[in-house]
Amino acid sequence: MTVIPLRSSVPARLLITGVALADGTTTDIFVDHEVFADPADAPDDVERIDGTGLVALPGLVDPHVHLREPGREDAETIRTGTAAAARGGFTAVQAMANTTPVTDTADVAREVAGIAAEQGACEVVVCGAITKGLAGEQLAELGLIHRATGTQCFSDDGMCVADPQVMRRAFEYVRAFDGVLAQHAQDPRLAGPDACCHEGEVSGKLGLGGWPVAAETTIVARDVELAALTGARYHVCHVSARETLDVIRAAKARGVRITAEATPHHLLLTTDLLTGYDTTFKVNPPLRTAEHVEALRQAVADGTVDMIATDHAPHAPQDKDHAFVDARPGMVGLEQSLAVVVDTLLTPGLLDWEGVADRMSYAPAKLLGLAGQGRPVAPGEPANLCLVDPSARRTVDPADTASLSRNNPYAGRDLPDPVRLTVCRGHVTYRR
Ligand SMILES: NC(=O)N[C@@H](CC(=O)O)C(=O)O
């Protein structure tokens, strides 16, 4: 296993023979440095990979990860987080703004982009904060950040922009460059600092503060009206509840410019896992019940949920080793994302490989305005590739990771082990 930052490797030449594309057709693929080229032009001495039984997906794109740099390099760095991304088949990720300092100025955005260019094992999109310090009061340097790093997406993720007037002003501001606001939908009055468990039977039994569905749904419903009012783009982070899906469905039917993401953990795991008070399972929004999980799967299948996002949230042990209510919320996810999608959506027949390519590459690349990502695997296109072995499986070991953190909710589970090879702009960033 090797994961190599883009900067310290050279683009490869590789011929993958007899491989299936997402649409089911079988072909040869020639990675000719930064681009895919006509396999007929591959030289005889080029490295060959037998692609029989494998599937060539476009490089995966994750619109929501926490890389923790600057500020919490003990939990993750841009180097280690993007290495985990490469192991997960990703060729681009968006790094959220809740770092220390917060990415609320062009200077911080430039710093993050600079480190990513030096040390990243995939492309890194810098998400800007909506408000200064994520405090929800004054707008961050939205326009300056956009001009400095090309950022189109802004989010106070980790915090909800609760004030509707602030949200409206931010929508009006980003509309000027067709930007998008990604909301962490959690009404801080309905789900405050003590809310740490889906409000229901389990929260009552365990004596944990309830995090009601309504805290998510009401914020999304409000934001839909503000997006409609301003004509700006709106994105719902980590949607978790059936009722919120109904709001998103209705908004789409009205023509509101809305997209939504779901996380692998909300597609697989349920609130019952909190019974042992293991803080690995503490996350925002919380794990919910099986009915919500099922509704979420259906919504990814029917397109109500446009894309998968890991919300990869690495935490150091000292931030998790606390009473449940005091532990930091969040779990890692980059290395098991495709595995969970295969088990929860592909295998049950809710998505085919083309659907997986859409929800994990095309749609997130479009959200972020990434021209070179989310493109088909075809001659002339940028060589971004995730080569998949659909039949491999393994038991998840949290220590077997490129991440610095071990807060892995899939520990000990038997899951698919699909990623064989990741190629980012012709660089082999991961090979198993
Ligand atoms: N999801 C989480 O529970 N935690 C995230 C923040 C967030 O995505 O809200 C984190 O930064 O740790």
Ligand SMILES: [Zn+2]
């Ligand atoms: Zn969030």
Ligand SMILES: [Zn+2]
């Ligand atoms: Zn997040």
